[in-house]
Amino acid sequence: MSTPARRLFGTDGIRGTANKAPMDAATALRLGQAAGRVFNRGTHRHRVVIGKDTRLSGYMLEPALTAGFIGTGMDVVLVGPLPTPAIALLTRSLRADLGVMISASHNLFEDNGIKLFGPDGLKLSDAQEAEIEALMAGDLAAGLVAPARLGRASRMEDAPGRYIEAVKQSFPRHLTLEGLRVVVDCAHGAAYKVAPTVLWELGAEVVAIGDAPDGFNINRGVGSTAPARLAELVRERRADIGIALDGDADRVVLVDENGTLIDGDQILALIAESWHAQGRLRGGAVVATVMSNMGLERRLKARGLSLLRTAVGDRYVGERMRETGCNLGGEQSGHLIMTDFGTTGDGLIGALQVLSVLVEEKRPASQVCRRFEPLPxxxxxxxxxxxxxxxxxxxxxxxxxxxxxxxxxxxxxxxxxxxxxxxxxxxxxxxxxxxxxxxxxxxxxxxxxxxxxx
CATH class of the missing domain: 3.30.310.50 (Alpha-D-phosphohexomutase, C-terminal domain)
Known part of the structure; x- marks a missing residue:
């Protein structure tokens, strides 16, 4: 039986201009009702976790989704602005049936998006998204519950702390960031509080930019798609390294002490070689997309490792990793999936893996992070x-x-x-x-x- 076509869902959820279909309150309401109907199965009390980034339109979409889920009898846990990987983590740790992230990732504030995670913390399959879409196109009244069975909404105040501790656990316990000066660009996005906190608590001297969101400035001249200011500040402050996250912090690029950009391919090579040397790299390969540079492929091959390519989109990277048993994959843009630590891309954890190598090798980032010469x-x-x-x-x-x-x-x-x-x-x-x-x-x-x- 073939899977119905998807029109609303793209390679990373639903995305569009805020307050215009499909990124309007009416569609969000129907999405909540349809997804609630799909995941409100079984006799247990059903729960959905909803997070967002810092866009103004998040305040419109969050209550609309909440209303939709409550109407289908699902309890809603609101966690506020947090990175996308935090929502995947909380969905699993809270034993929720569904996780929702309201974000358009690296896009400017005019856009927004909605990503859905299943109870395993993985992005929904094409078939699940198609099922939700089909329900949205029909009459949703049958999925609405009686007044006595309506869900409830609550706010989870300690959600940031849970994610911060989980991220810190990914850093080797015998190491510290003491003595390192790190500039972190939070893109005025979802990681504006948690990213500087993690780095500081691990011992770094932290210089933060892009940490003052106002609802309109997310990704504007900052973040992983605009690292020029970060590079300038790293040189100006004589920092050891710069970290640039995107709006929902599921991707990262770096700059070395000279302000030279280090993209996702270079980071994948570095982590792969480090893990391989420690016997931690599984599957004898790294999963990346068709966009990754041939230089990465040649570098890995020279070390007895393979590069397995997928279609563009971190969801396809994740699927191939699960099929092959690999625990490292990602994209040139800086999406990094490390299944030892999480189920989806996590820019902050990726940065910490690089920082651990910097600390261990006691060499500058320009020497540690430039693993191969990219082909034009x-x-x-x-x-x-x-x-x-x-x-x-x-x-x-x-x-x-x-x-x-x-x-x-x-x-x-x-x-x-x-x-x-x-x-x-x-x-x-x-x-x-x-x-x-x-x-x-x-x-x-x-x-x-x-x-x-x-």
């Missing part, structure tokens, strides 16, 4: 109207020709966006000129064919 890589986005130009025989022939030309020296990756009518053209090779030529050739072909089909 270029990405071009091509918008189209009508049917996808990827179906055109001329485009398929051009892709095959470029793949043959690059051979083992590089690769091309052509894929359609999952959220907009855009074709993403990426090439990667040993020589910059070859990359530029390959992307230009393919992009020109796709644009020409798209114009004919539009």
């Amino acid at each position: 890589q270029r990405l071009v986005n091509i918008r189209f109207a009508g049917t996808s130009p990827l179906e055109d025989p001329g485009v398929q022939a051009a892709i095959a020709a470029e793949e043959a030309r690059l051979g083992e020296r590089g690769r091309v990756l052509i894929r359609a966006s999952g959220t907009e009518p855009v074709i993403r053209v990426m090439a990667e090779a040993e020589e910059e000129a070859l990359v530029q030529d390959s992307v230009t050739c393919l992009a020109d072909t796709i644009r020409a064919r798209a114009a004919l089909r539009g």
Whole structure:
């Protein structure tokens, strides 16, 4: 039996412009009613944990979701602004049936999103999301309970402390961050309190930026997608390292003491080698997406490790990790999944794994974190109207020709966006000129064919 198509859910929950469908109160209410109906099964008292980041629109979506869940008889535990991995953790530790994170991750405040976690702390499967969508499209009255069976809402005051202690447990007990000066950029987002607290309690001298959210400034000129200010401050304060989280703190990038960026691929290589040396890396491999640099793949291969690639999206990384028994995976953007410590991406725990290596090796970040030389890589986005130009025989022939030309020296990756009518053209090779030529050739072909089909 095939899984029904999903229209609301993308690769990471539902996302859109705040106060416009599907990211409006009416849709959130129906989502709560539909998800509540799916997960309100069995005779026990049902519970859902709801967290959010610091966007103004969170105050609109949170009560709408709460109303939907209460109407289906589920109790709601509200924890306020906390990182996405904290919601996954609390969902499991509180034995909740469902976890909800209200966040649009690295997007600006105008957008928002809703991510759902099952009782195991894992993001819902495509089939579960499709089931919820199908219910939302129909009459939800059948799932509403009698007045005496309505759920209740409560606030959990010690939720940040629970997450802080869990994160600290991921850092080796015999080590301390004393003597390290760390700049942490919280993106004016969900980790604005917990991230500086964790680093300080582990002994670091902490300089925090992006820690004054006002509902509008999340990710604006700060965070993992805008690390320029962080790099400047690291140099200015002569810090040992800089940590940049995104709005919901499920991803991280770093800058070394010189202000040089350290992306997710470099962090994966560092953690993989460290864990492999300690006998902690399971599966003999690291899971990453098709976007990860070939330099990472070659680095791991030279050390007897494999790189297993998936489609773009940390949920697909997580699924492949569970299939293969790997305990480390992630994305070039800085999503890092370490199943020894959690079920979803956790930027803060990822940063602590790097800091532990810095402390152990007693070398500067510029030496520790630069694990390989990335191959030149270029990405071009091509918008189209009508049917996808990827179906055109001329485009398929051009892709095959470029793949043959690059051979083992590089690769091309052509894929359609999952959220907009855009074709993403990426090439990667040993020589910059070859990359530029390959992307230009393919992009020109796709644009020409798209114009004919539009």
